[in-house]
Amino acid sequence: MSVGPGGVASDKIEAVPQLRVVLAQVNPVVGDIAGNSERVVEAVREAVARGAHLVLLPEMVIPGYPIEDLALRSSFIEASRFAVQDLAATLADQGLGEPTVVVGYLDRAEGGTDRVGRPRGSPQNAAAVMTGGRVVARSAKHHLPNYGVFDEYRNFVPGEESLVVRVRGVDVSLAICEDIWQDGPSAAARAAGAGLLVVINGSPYEAQKDDVRGELCARRAAEAGCPLAYVNMVGGQDELVFDGDSLVCDQTGDVIARAPQFEEALLVVDLDLAAATDGLETSYQNLTIRRVDLGEPTVPTYQPLQPTTATWLEDEAEVYAALVLGVRDYVRKNGFGSVVFGLSGGIDSTLTAVIAADAIGGPNVHGISMPSQHSSPHSREDAADLARRIRADFRVVPIEPTVQEFRRSVELTGLAAENVQARTRGVIVMGVSNQEGQLALATGNKSELAVGYSTLYGDSVGGYAPLKDVPKTLLYRLAEWRNKASVERGETPPIPENCITKPPSAELAAGQLDSDSLPGYRLLDEILDAYVEHDRSALELVGQGFDEGVVTKVITLVDRAEYKRRQYPPGPKISARNFGRDRRLPITNRWREHLP
């Protein structure tokens, strides 16, 4: 605190109070309340060591996110509530009680009944503000996303207060994730006279979403008329990958600090902020503005640090990093140490292997070559070459004897005969997985899954599908980018050139090529992008210049394959609309778009 002219301590001349804000981009595990609390303690410990006044942790960091219907279990809500009280005490016990810490957690609203009048526990997606060993304020998310992958209107009830906490003489306004995607919170922050708008997030990755997010934060900061600190979670959770990419904007909307993508990090930012004043608004639209004054003096003037801005990853690098993190976290958070899958020498299983090796280390990757009479001579060689390059375990299990035994048991011709080969491989992969304890991976890509070009219980077996949301053309770009990245580091590129250049084939019949059944992947992916990700009608597609026959064929294939997608394992979402929680269609569905 500075000393005024008469030698009397005075806040009045502190025209520009300072705060060191630390955005702690951590990686929680859903359901691991004790472990997540420990992760928060460690992050706060490091933040304190770096002089933090205000430490921000992500949305729902205590229970993990998204918890889906765990929100409806009373015992889980109580465990989360208790953990937050316990966390406040633990921080103080460990000498970390001085800064103000904001953590996201699962709380319970008072009152509320469900549609048949039973008390429903009213779970809330909430933020707790703690300092000095106590939780001093709480606030709940106002806007509950219920589109795309989100079901928050199902799982939570909305908050009705806008919280402003006076931290070291600065009024800090709090919002949670979706809140800033809606109009309101920034205007509420301005109405409340906030000196800083804090937003805690669990915002999943989508390609190019970082651009959208940065622009949104800039706009909201300008609307609020104060800096905005946006902290995001990092890590994989089932089909979602949280990319971190936490950032701080100043009141003009310029991004002044940015954390790295896809890794745990602390972003430390010194901010000059407007001093809190009294006599401001007590409500904004339908929100009550709730004010809590921590009664602390402003921070004595200090020399600010230069803020850091992480370099953004280029497009392919970003998607690739998302896939690696998605695989690593699915494997590890589910208690596995290794993975197994069919390694055919084709581009799909090859890229899966390289991603897995980057995620958990080559020696933990087990590839099985399962040649049949239709496998090309180069397939096994390419697979073996790849395995050597990434130091993966590699074995060869010919399937022909078993396939013949199946054919002796039951008559199988045509597609049934093709499928039995893929299913024999599926049984072998699952057998090795059960015997040796690796997680099985499915190696299919989004284009195949879209048109049903895969065998149910064959190449689709596995607990996780790294390429599930990756269209075939992007998959090639990623493979080329990955090789280039190795070359730039002076390393051997992991992917044998032949895997990239040979024409795609399922190798389930003599001389078979994907192009026998499907349009070229470039054309296919363009139609799929328009139809699946952008809901374009058949008529619009033809209007865009696509051939009528091809459009009809592709969308019919897509519509008919819903039953296969429903039984497919989860995989990391990288697009605006994945085949998972993002796209929920009936299986029994006679709707077929007709061209006039």
Added chain:
Amino acid sequence: MSVGPGGVASDKIEAVPQLRVVLAQVNPVVGDIAGNSERVVEAVREAVARGAHLVLLPEMVIPGYPIEDLALRSSFIEASRFAVQDLAATLADQGLGEPTVVVGYLDRAEGGTDRVGRPRGSPQNAAAVMTGGRVVARSAKHHLPNYGVFDEYRNFVPGEESLVVRVRGVDVSLAICEDIWQDGPSAAARAAGAGLLVVINGSPYEAQKDDVRGELCARRAAEAGCPLAYVNMVGGQDELVFDGDSLVCDQTGDVIARAPQFEEALLVVDLDLAAATDGLETSYQNLTIRRVDLGEPTVPTYQPLQPTTATWLEDEAEVYAALVLGVRDYVRKNGFGSVVFGLSGGIDSTLTAVIAADAIGGPNVHGISMPSQHSSPHSREDAADLARRIRADFRVVPIEPTVQEFRRSVELTGLAAENVQARTRGVIVMGVSNQEGQLALATGNKSELAVGYSTLYGDSVGGYAPLKDVPKTLLYRLAEWRNKASVERGETPPIPENCITKPPSAELAAGQLDSDSLPGYRLLDEILDAYVEHDRSALELVGQGFDEGVVTKVITLVDRAEYKRRQYPPGPKISARNFGRDRRLPITNRWREHLP
């Protein structure tokens, strides 16, 4: 119209106008807009033949229900909107334009933008009122269910008007399904001075839900102060079964007419109703009351018919009927004529076979006995006996040679060796399905699925799982009920007694019994009911008297099996919480309830 004392036509003395209301309980198919419209025309034709003044069809009967994210496709919305206009014209063209017809459909609200400001088409779950060749009024559902299996807040925007249509001198107030589960519509109907409250529904079956529904309708009728007509859809749609059970309550809440469960039917009811008066409320709470007067004279006095009340099915009969309808409609609506699955002689596959035979006819049921070295001698005999009784196709495919070939390929011991047997069977079932074109059925039950006592890609293969929501103990009750029903009809009971009495075994290892790995099914099902369907905590379970060790074991098994359930085929929901859209849990989830 009656004639007054002076010989002048007068409505004034019609103190009690009459209406013949026909509730048309039909079975639409999702996406089949043209076919569903045709079904409506046929229902109206029959209603007209029976003298209807007002014909009520179910919620969303034109697009089918639930349409899930089809609601987000503009082309689908437009097709539904067009179909309703076309339907009104078609009815008039075919001489069916006189009665007032209410149909549920998918509409589009004016305006509305999504979170990033794009126009979002604003789909609405709506009702159209048509007569004389035109749509004369529309109304949209106010309360959008977003719990359990429902995602309507995701797919629709709510309506803001309460519609009252004056039909032949009676003010008819309209509500859609969930609306009457919430407070409001009945009070709005009273405020509007309605003479009849009409509710159109797509309300899925749950055991005992008919009781709840009847009580609710009674209460709402009394609140509204007028009779209530509740029409429900019938038929299977993926995991849902709509049970019909349409009903009419009088203004005191007595149920005066009820349609049969699980079949298409017209319920014809003559009602004496209060005459419409003017000068009533124009709004109720946040709803605008929108009034449309069709300008028709009241119906001349006629002799009313005696209302009919269908006999309610007893508990087991009701569940069984739901399963049969679910299987029949999944098979037929997806274009199949027959089914195939492993017929082991155990109770699960046996009951599956009998349900399938009742659904689509015994000769369309294909059972495959796939004995291994661990199969008991009676297994094949029981299966063959059952197949004879229900006239199913039956074949025997021994799996031992193929299993041995797998074991020559890769080392498989313990659980991996057990699983390879189940997966070999899975490949055979899918091979026959692919070769011969039957839909494969998975035969597992809810108890097994809960604790993960099944083999992924083994006994779980198939497009539909008839017993997915049936606990093992209920399954035995259904088997006994089904045999008893045959005996009462003087027929041979379909299920060999031995299938019911022998101890359950997966027969994947020598002398194996389910009871080696699991608690007895009676105990297991009680714990599962409390934990899965009622979200009871471990502590509460122990408080209810269950053994701590058993509770911990069971709930740990349940929590760990989520990944298996995620890849399981859909099956008909019969409980308050199925393993499907009703229960959405993360796979990656470290939450384990600990007992203190």
